[in-house]
Amino acid sequence: MKSTQHLLLILLSGCFLFLGCGSESNSSNESDSKQEVVLGKIAIDNAWARPGSQQGKSAAYLRISNGTASTDTLLSFSSDAAENVELHESIEHDDGTTSMQPAGQQVIPSGEKLRLQPGGLHLMLINLKRDIAVGDSLQISLEFARVGTITAIAPVQIQQ
Numbered sequence: 677m678k679s680t681q682h683l684l685l686i687l688l689s690g691c692f693l694f695l696g697c698g699s700e701s702n703s704s705n706e707s708d709s710k711q712e713v714v715l716g717k718i719a720i721d722n723a724w725a726r727p728g729s730q731q732g733k734s735a736a737y738l739r740i741s742n743g744t745a746s747t748d749t750l751l752s753f754s755s756d757a758a759e760n761v762e763l764h765e766s767i768e769h770d771d772g773t774t775s776m777q778p779a780g781q782q783v784i785p786s787g788e789k790l791r792l793q794p795g796g797l798h799l800m801l802i803n804l805k806r807d808i809a810v811g812d813s814l815q816i817s818l819e820f821a822r823v824g825t826i827t828a829i830a831p832v833q834i835q836q
């Protein structure tokens with residue numbers, strides 16, 4: 677009985693977390709709330725990628741919501757449009773310049789979101805297999821330690 681109540685509490689606090697995030701994103705960006713966190717699964721939404729040229733680079737962004745009861749860890753990334761996909765983070769220096777570096781392993785606790793967005797974490801699409809232009813779309817696959825691989829479709833846009 678006690679453990680049931682405990683579980684209920686966890687579920688309830690999880691719901692409040694999601695509601696909080698939802699209303700916050702509603703005010704800032706309508707499209708940000710198209711898909712809300714779905715309990716029981718890891719969801720990816722708001723995926724998009726910048727245009728790029730064959731053999732060149734591009735960056736892709738998305739939001740990951742962990743609606744499962746467990747922490748999960750991002751292991752690897754791939755795309756049908758690039759030979760190699762790396763997780764990077766942008767860093768702003770004191771002199772105003774920015775650079776980027778490979779980001780460490782990302783752990784997403786239950787009920788939390790991870791945002792990949794300009795100026796922060798992003799997926800670097802390296803050695804593009806084809807030109808990607810506005811109006812195209814590409815696949816981005818994320819491999820998680822627990823739930824396995826999830827593939828999202830990312831439209832190519834200039835900005836979100």
Ligand SMILES: [Cu+2]
Pocket residue numbers: 735764765776777798799800
């Ligand atoms: Cu980068």
